[in-house]
Amino acid sequence: MTEENYYQASACSEISTTKLEGEHRYDVCVVGGGVTGLSSAIHLAERGYQVCVLEAQKIGHGASGRNGGQFIFGFGAEMPTVRKLVGESEAKKLWELSLEAIRVTYQLVEKHQIDCDWQWGHVHTAVKTRQIPELSEFKDDLMRHYDYDLEWLEGISLMEQVASPRYLAGVKDQQSGHLHPLKYTLGLAKAAQEMGVDLFEE
Numbered sequence: 300m301t302e303e304n305y306y307q308a309s310a311c312s313e314i315s316t317t318k319l320e321g322e323h324r325y326d327v328c329v330v331g332g333g334v335t336g337l338s339s340a341i342h343l344a345e346r347g348y349q350v351c352v353l354e355a356q357k358i359g360h361g362a363s364g365r366n367g368g369q370f371i372f373g374f375g376a377e378m379p380t381v382r383k384l385v386g387e388s389e390a391k392k393l394w395e396l397s398l399e400a401i402r403v404t405y406q407l408v409e410k411h412q413i414d415c416d417w418q419w420g421h422v423h424t425a426v427k428t429r430q431i432p433e434l435s436e437f438k439d440d441l442m443r444h445y446d447y448d449l450e451w452l453e454g455i456s457l458m459e460q461v462a463s464p465r466y467l468a469g470v471k472d473q474q475s476g477h478l479h480p481l482k483y484t485l486g487l488a489k490a491a492q493e494m495g496v497d498l499f500e501e
């Protein structure tokens with residue numbers, strides 16, 4: 300028996316799936332039942348396409364069902380690095396795209412009433428003294444280039460967010476946050492199924 304992880308133990312699937320047998324015809328066959336495939340299936344179904352999703356294992360088996368659950372602006376690389384790679388104007392488009400990703404995720408959750416423990420708010424923190432000016436520069440850079448405002452936290456204001464003496468400073472972003480990734484992925488699958496998308500697992 301494989302052990303359940305926290306997400307599996309705290310999520311409940313409301314979808315019914317079958318194994319693919321025989322011959323079927325669809326306008327689009329999506330391969331992979333993670334957030335990319337399921338979101339694509341929903342958006343295609345909305346446009347009137349007949350869609351199926353083929354998942355080799357179980358819906359949410361991949362990274363979508365067991366990631367950190369954080370939705371945060373930007374990318375794995377900080378924006379100054381992105382600007383160096385693609386230039387100022389392309390970086391701005393990418394920045395906007397990252398904010399749009401959060402908006403689209405929220406719209407999907409709202410529209411399909413996905414119960415995924417949605418929580419607004421995210422704090423970037425400094426744990427070492429030398430990281431405090433770096434964090435300040437990070438905040439200033441986002442304001443300067445993208446007009447994006449983060450709230451500076453120190454002392455009591457920081458303790459109110461994270462009750463630990465470990466952190467020396469922080470910047471709070473109210474437009475980022477956290478969700479339960481498996482509940483979200485299974486919620487997308489349910490929404491897709493309700494829109495007529497056929498889901499095949501295993």
Ligand SMILES: Cc1cc2nc3c(=O)[nH]c(=O)nc-3n(C[C@H](O)[C@H](O)[C@H](O)COP(=O)(O)OP(=O)(O)OC[C@H]3O[C@@H](n4cnc5c(N)ncnc54)[C@H](O)[C@@H]3O)c2cc1C
Pocket residue numbers: 330331332333334335336353354355356357358359360361362363364365366367368369370371
């Ligand atoms: C440890 C970790 C932490 C992360 N934390 C975060 C985070 O906090 N926030 C965030 O935004 N992103 C995070 N990510 C990234 C995020 O999880 C991925 O970008 C996202 O889940 C990718 O979704 P996907 O649908 O493209 O892929 P997947 O979720 O991997 O889905 C692909 C699916 O395709 C199936 N499949 C593969 N091959 C086939 C085949 N031949 N036929 C049929 N099915 C197939 C797989 O079984 C799988 O279910 C994290 C990733 C990891 C690994």
